[in-house]
Amino acid sequence: MKLQNYINGSWVEGQGEGTPMFDAVTGEIIGFSSTEGLDIPNVLEYGRTTGGEKLRKMTFQERGNMIKSLALYLTKKKEAFYELSYRTGATRIDSWIDIEGGFGNLFANASLRKLFPNQPFHVEGDPIDLSKGGRFMAHHILVPKHGVAVHINAFNFPVWGMLEKCAVNWMAGMPAVVLPAPQTAFLTEAVVREIIASNILPEGALQLLSGMTKSILDTVNSQDVVTFTGSAHTGKLLKNHPRLIEESVPFTMEADSLNCSILGKDAVPGTPEFDLFVREVKNEMTVKVGQKCTAIRRIIVPEELIDDVQKALASQLNKVTIGDPRLKEVRMGALVNKTQVESVKTQVNKIAQTAQMVYGNFDEVQTIGADAKKGSFLKPILMRENNPFTNTACHEIEAFGPVSTIMPYKNLEDAITLSQMGKGSLVSSIFTYDDAIARDYVIGAASHHGRILVGNREMAKQSTGHGSPLPMLVHGGPGRAGGGEEMGGVRGIKHYMQRCAIQGSPTTITEITGIYQANAKYKEAPEHPFKYHWEEIQPGMSLKTHKRTVTDTDIINFANLTWDHFYAHTDITSLDGSIFEKRTAHGYFILAAAAGLFVYPNKGPVAANYGLEECRFLRPIYHNDTVYVRLTCKQKIERDVASAEHPSGIVKWFVEVFDSEDELVAVATILTMVQKKQETFVEMTDEKIEECINKLTENTKPKWGILTPQHLLEHLEHGYRIMSGEIQDFEVATPEKILDKVHNSLYNYDKFPMGTSFPTMKKGEVEVLVHPDFETAKAKFFEARQAYKTFFKENPEAKVKNMVFGILNKYENYLLERKHLNHHFEQFDLI
Numbered sequence: 158m159k160l161q162n163y164i165n166g167s168w169v170e171g172q173g174e175g176t177p178m179f180d181a182v183t184g185e186i187i188g189f190s191s192t193e194g195l196d197i198p199n200v201l202e203y204g205r206t207t208g209g210e211k212l213r214k215m216t217f218q219e220r221g222n223m224i225k226s227l228a229l230y231l232t233k234k235k236e237a238f239y240e241l242s243y244r245t246g247a248t249r250i251d252s253w254i255d256i257e258g259g260f261g262n263l264f265a266n267a268s269l270r271k272l273f274p275n276q277p278f279h280v281e282g283d284p285i286d287l288s289k290g291g292r293f294m295a296h297h298i299l300v301p302k303h304g305v306a307v308h309i310n311a312f313n314f315p316v317w318g319m320l321e322k323c324a325v326n327w328m329a330g331m332p333a334v335v336l337p338a339p340q341t342a343f344l345t346e347a348v349v350r351e352i353i354a355s356n357i358l359p360e361g362a363l364q365l366l367s368g369m370t371k372s373i374l375d376t377v378n379s380q381d382v383v384t385f386t387g388s389a390h391t392g393k394l395l396k397n398h399p400r401l402i403e404e405s406v407p408f409t410m411e412a413d414s415l416n417c418s419i420l421g422k423d424a425v426p427g428t429p430e431f432d433l434f435v436r437e438v439k440n441e442m443t444v445k446v447g448q449k450c451t452a453i454r455r456i457i458v459p460e461e462l463i464d465d466v467q468k469a470l471a472s473q474l475n476k477v478t479i480g481d482p483r484l485k486e487v488r489m490g491a492l493v494n495k496t497q498v499e500s501v502k503t504q505v506n507k508i509a510q511t512a513q514m515v516y517g518n519f520d521e522v523q524t525i526g527a528d529a530k531k532g533s534f535l536k537p538i539l540m541r542e543n544n545p546f547t548n549t550a551c552h553e554i555e556a557f558g559p560v561s562t563i564m565p566y567k568n569l570e571d572a573i574t575l576s577q578m579g580k581g582s583l584v585s586s587i588f589t590y591d592d593a594i595a596r597d598y599v600i601g602a603a604s605h606h607g608r609i610l611v612g613n614r615e616m617a618k619q620s621t622g623h624g625s626p627l628p629m630l631v632h633g634g635p636g637r638a639g640g641g642e643e644m645g646g647v648r649g650i651k652h653y654m655q656r657c658a659i660q661g662s663p664t665t666i667t668e669i670t671g672i673y674q675a676n677a678k679y680k681e682a683p684e685h686p687f688k689y690h691w692e693e694i695q696p697g698m699s700l701k702t703h704k705r706t707v708t709d710t711d712i713i714n715f716a717n718l719t720w721d722h723f724y725a726h727t728d729i730t731s732l733d734g735s736i737f738e739k740r741t742a743h744g745y746f747i748l749a750a751a752a753g754l755f756v757y758p759n760k761g762p763v764a765a766n767y768g769l770e771e772c773r774f775l776r777p778i779y780h781n782d783t784v785y786v787r788l789t790c791k792q793k794i795e796r797d798v799a800s801a802e803h804p805s806g807i808v809k810w811f812v813e814v815f816d817s818e819d820e821l822v823a824v825a826t827i828l829t830m831v832q833k834k835q836e837t838f839v840e841m842t843d844e845k846i847e848e849c850i851n852k853l854t855e856n857t858k859p860k861w862g863i864l865t866p867q868h869l870l871e872h873l874e875h876g877y878r879i880m881s882g883e884i885q886d887f888e889v890a891t892p893e894k895i896l897d898k899v900h901n902s903l904y905n906y907d908k909f910p911m912g913t914s915f916p917t918m919k920k921g922e923v924e925v926l927v928h929p930d931f932e933t934a935k936a937k938f939f940e941a942r943q944a945y946k947t948f949f950k951e952n953p954e955a956k957v958k959n960m961v962f963g964i965l966n967k968y969e970n971y972l973l974e975r976k977h978l979n980h981h982f983e984q985f986d987l988i
Contacts, residue, residue, distance in 0.1 A: 158188030160346050160367040163353055164200045166207070166360055171195055176339045176368055181246030181491040182481055184531040190339045190368035198376040200334060200364055204305035205380070208332030208361025213301045215359075216277055218795045220328050221270025227357045228263035234351050235260070238316065241344045245315065246491035246533060248482040251445045254625075259320035259348075262644075265628035266324035272647055275795045275806075277301070277330060280670045281656065284663075291676040296666050299654040301330030304380030306653060307373060309395070311386045312338035312493050313448040315345040321628065321644055322384055327362060329653035331382070334364045334373075338387070340493045342367045379404045382653055386411045386450070389637050409652065410639030411632065413555050415579035416606075417455035418623060419572050419598060421589025426465050429614035434588035435466065437612065438561065439473040441624050442537050443489045447559035448497070451584050451624040454555055457545075457575050460565035467541065467563055471516045474537045480525030487525055492533040492558055501558035505538060511548035512540040512562055535559060545575055552578040569594060573601040581636020586610040586623040607634030607642070673697050673791040673811055675824075686790060687757035690834035691806040699789040702754040704817070707742050709780045715746040725777075739779040747778055747823050751814050755788040767807055767828035774823050783817040791826060801901045801969075804833040837906040838979045839988050846978065849987040850938065855931045859984050861911045868923050869981055870934040872915065876977060877941035880970045881948040882957045890916035890960050900962045903972040909980040916960050945970075 159175055161168040171191030178187045212220065235256055242252035273279050279299040287293045306326035310318040315337055323333045337345035349365045352358065366373070377383060377400055385392050389412040395401075401408050418438060424430035441453040458466045482490030492498050502519055516539035522529050537559040542551045545564035552575075566572040576585055585606040587598045595611045603609060608630060610623050626632035626644065633642035643649060659669060663677035679699035682689075686700055716726050724731045725741040732738065742750075748769075757763070778784060791811040798804050808831045814823040839845060850870075857866050864872065878884045891899050917924070928934040949955065949967045956966050962973065982988045 160188060160190040160342055162192055162195060162367050163349055163363070163365040164195060165203045169195070171368060178340060178343055179494045180244045181493050182244065182527050182532045184495070184533070187244060187343055190342045192366045192368040192370045195366070197370060197372050200366070201305050201307070201376060201381070204332040204334055204361055204364055205303060206361070208359060208363070209303060209305065211359035212327065212330045212332055212362055213277060213303070215330065216275050217270050217273035217279070217328065218275045220330060221267045223357060224263050224324055224327055225267035227352065227355060228260050228267065230355045230357060231260050231263070231348070231351060232257070238344065238347060241347055243482050245341045245344060246446060246482060246493055248487060248490045251482070251490065254445070255314045255317045259317035262317065262321040262628045263324045266328050269328060269647060269650065271796065274671060275793065276671055279654065280672055284666070284674050287660065292662055293660070294663055294666055294674060295658055295660045296670055297656055297658050298670065299651055299656050302380045302382065302653060302655050304331065304378060304382065306331050306333040307336070307377060307381060307383045308333055309336045309373070309383070309385045309387070310338060311450070312340040313445060313450070315341040316348050318386055319345055319348070321626070323363065324628070325644060325649040326382070326653045327358070329650045331653045332362045334366065336366045336370055336373060339368050374398045374400050377401065377404060377406050379406060382407045382409070384409045384411070384643065388413055389639070392639055407652070409633070409641035409643060411450065411583070411641055411643050412637060412639040413450050413557060414582035414634060414638040415454045415552060415555055416451055416582045416584050417457050417576050417579060418453045418585065419576065419587040420458040420462065420466065421587060421591060421594045422459045423591045423594065424588050425462065426469070428590065429617070430588045430590050430612065433612050433614070433617055435469045435473055437586070437588070437623050438470060439477070440622065442474070442559050442561050443477050444624070446489055446492050446535070448492065448557055449624050451626060453623060454561055455551060455575070455579065456561055456563040457566055457572050458563065460567055463563060463565045467515055467539070470539060470563070474516055474539065477537060478525055479522060479534055479536065481527040484526045489537070489559070491527070492535055495533050497558065498533050498535055501535060501556045501560060504554050504556035505540070505560055507554050508540055508550050508556065508562060511544070511550055512542040515539050515541045539563060545578070549578065552580070569597055573598060576602045577605045579605070579637065581634050581638045581640070582606050583632065583634040583638045584608045584610065584623060586612055588612040590614060605635060607631055607638060667697055671696055671792070673789055675811070679787070679789060685757045686788065687763045688761050690762045691793065691808065691831040692834050694790050694793060694808055694831065696790050696792060699787060700755060702786045702788070704783050704785040705750060705754060706783045707750065707778055707780060709740060712740055712742050712746065712780060715743055719743070719745070737777055742778040742780070744774045744823070747774065747784070747814060748772065748825060750784065751786045751812055751823070751825070754786045755812070762832040764802070764805055764830045764832050767830045770809065770826040770828060772823070772825040776820070776822050778816070778822055784814055784822065787813040787815065789813070798905070799898070799901060801904055803835070803904050804906055805830050806833060807831070833906070835906055837908060838975050841975050841978045846942070849982045850935060852987050853985060857985050860986055862984060863923055864984070865923070866985065867926055867928070867931045867934045869985060870931070870938045871927055873978070873981065874934070874938045874941040877945045879959060880957060880974070881941070881945040882955065883944065885958050887958070887960055889958065889963050891963065896963050903962060903969055903976065909976055913980070
């Protein structure tokens with residue numbers, strides 16, 4: 158088998174025999190990978206144009222939902238990936254980290270769409286006033302780069318390594334070209350095949366080069382971004398590529414590093430922290446057979462506890478079963494290939510020039526279900542370096558496998574110094590129940606580590622562990638670790654975007670950013686803004702209210718209502734020496750009074766008050782002062798709705814409170830939940846239903862499905878008899894674990910999918926007709942609908958059971974009727 162490359166919209170093979178890939182367990186050749194003969198410059202240009210143009214035009218919401226859809230799609234295919242992953246030497250747990258961890262990265266980054274506007278670019282930070290008059294200002298925007306993200310990945314995480322980077326560049330609006338390491342490229346290729354087959358991504362958003370490609374950096378340009386994961390040695394060579402320097406191409410390196418874990422002096426044997434520490438070190442030595450860039454390579458413990466830790470760790474390592482990763486009883490699989498085994502042995506021998514091997518050896522490894530000689534198996538190896546300040550090999554040499562070195566420290570300052578001697582790592586951890594120790598270590602060591610985990614008994618059950626990078630956090634580190642950052646939530650997305658400072662008038666900046674800026678021109682709303690649906694509201698849409706005079710009685714009543722008897726509101730004899738001249742209105746009364754002035758009382762698209770973001774009281778309001786409000790749409794934000802509510806978005810309103818002299822006295826930003834307009838379904842009035850049914854004849858053909866017109870009428874009649882409570886002798890067919898989700902879907906504006914079948918119907922079969930003819934069925938349909946209407950008119954608080962959606966009230970049955978009739982009337986081309 159030769160792996161194929163996905164480039165320029167097609168799957169193609171590279172020339173020549175290629176590089177062999179081996180089964181880590183059996184040593185057999187799986188196949189070959191090759192990129193020889195491919196036009197690499199053309200691959201990069203195809204990504205920049207075909208993929209890049211489409212992604213850049215998409216909004217953050219569209220990109221996020223696209224990535225979420227891809228995550229859901231891949232999750233359904235995961236078992237096939239596990240079968241391939243076993244051939245890399247990974248156990249089920251190892252593979253879960255790689256495969257489902259990769260999918261989890263897609264989900265996590267997709268959720269970040271909530272933090273971005275519903276537009277292709279992002280507005281960053283606060284506006285900046287560049288003039289005293291407020292008529293010249295600046296803001297920063299971030300737009301997608303017009304290049305391609307080139308990802309050069311390591312062998313140890315063929316799925317996660319690709320998706321944790323791609324999720325970020327796709328969210329930013331940038332296409333990717335992925336170069337997996339040849340050793341495990343077969344698993345990456347399998348996932349890419351499913352991604353391409355899904356048709357979820359726009360063409361050109363992802364290309365794959367399945368093998369070594371030495372010329373990949375020769376034609377990158379200043380709009381491209383290059384990321385590398387692998388050895389520090391290779392990373393430094395790539396980082397100094399002349400093209401990167403000439404074009405100032407952003408380059409992020411996440412390299413192997415000598416990560417360390419510290420045992421606090423308080424964590425003596427018998428404490429939960431001691432046990433947590435030993436278990437974590439054992440896990441980090443054996444998960445993925447130690448082939449993790451975040452694995453614990455240096456075990457730094459109090460000198461008086463080093464023997465206890467060594468003994469406890471040896472006991473834990475003795476329990477680790479090694480062999481065929483497919484077997485449930487196996488806890489550690491094989492290294493990726495025999496070349497990697499020899500590399501680990503070489504590095505261990507270098508460390509052993511001064512350190513002692515206190516657990517494990519190269520000569521014997523007992524395996525379960527596998528031939529130790531044919532596979533790439535190695536027993537865990539624990540080294541001990543008693544003089545870590547003098548002998549520095551343990552801080553400089555990494556054995557990329559199940560190998561770690563234990564070393565002693567006298568005091569916390571020594572521990573911090575030892576942690577820093579690795580010259581930069583991706584992650585460090587400390588296990589202690591003493592928060593003073595934790596604080597001193599973190600502050601002292603943070604300069605040399607990209608992430609620090611503080612482990613103790615309180616967080617143990619929820620902790621993801623020392624070696625688990627998380628999508629919302631920075632993954633990278635200084636010095637040897639590469640000096641770069643991957644992921645990191647919003648920070649990671651911004652890495653693939655260009656920051657640009659824009660200057661102009663507030664009105665112009667408002668139009669560019671889609672966010673209302675103070676002092677911009679107002680857009681007077683023809684009607685009250687709360688009458689509009691979310692789609693109809695635009696930044697700058699504004700309302701000036703009528704006026705209100707604040708009285709002594711208002712202030713006193715508010716004090717009595719809230720129990721806020723601050724002297725400025727209630728004791729005018731105490732104002733001497735204060736900033737107040739008269740009885741002063743409560744700041745929160747001003748906000749409440751402002752709401753009274755601008756709120757529209759009738760029911761409409763505004764569903765609820767969603768909160769208050771910022772508030773400033775610029776000067777006091779005294780009794781007998783008069784105020785009015787200017788309410789202006791500041792910004793619109795998308796939101797996901799999963800509960801029993803209609804689709805809605807959040808509108809931020811800029812509230813300005815003025816006095817009778819038009820002086821600004823208070824400002825606030827309030828948020829409202831505003832319903833989106835329903836434009837998917839035709840409202841099913843009596844007249845509309847009668848019109849549609851009268852268009853239906855015995856000979857009407859459906860656009861899909863196998864229902865006849867009479868079957869349709871009897872099916873709808875049956876539905877109405879359920880909705881009226883006449884038929885209730887059935888069990889809800891929807892599984893309990895998803896019933897809420899299915900029930901709540903009634904509130905969204907999504908159509909029922911074509912081909913949706915009723916639970917009692919057998920696939921591919923129609924039910925036996927009940928009525929003798931079409932006309933009788935039509936009459937019975939109208940009879941059942943009238944019974945439904947009468948039932949809820951006489952019993953407006955009633956709830957009835959539905960076979961699919963569970964218990965429904967009157968309004969939810971209306972929603973079901975609207976969706977159901979629209980579905981079938983569209984099926985028979987009646988609407």
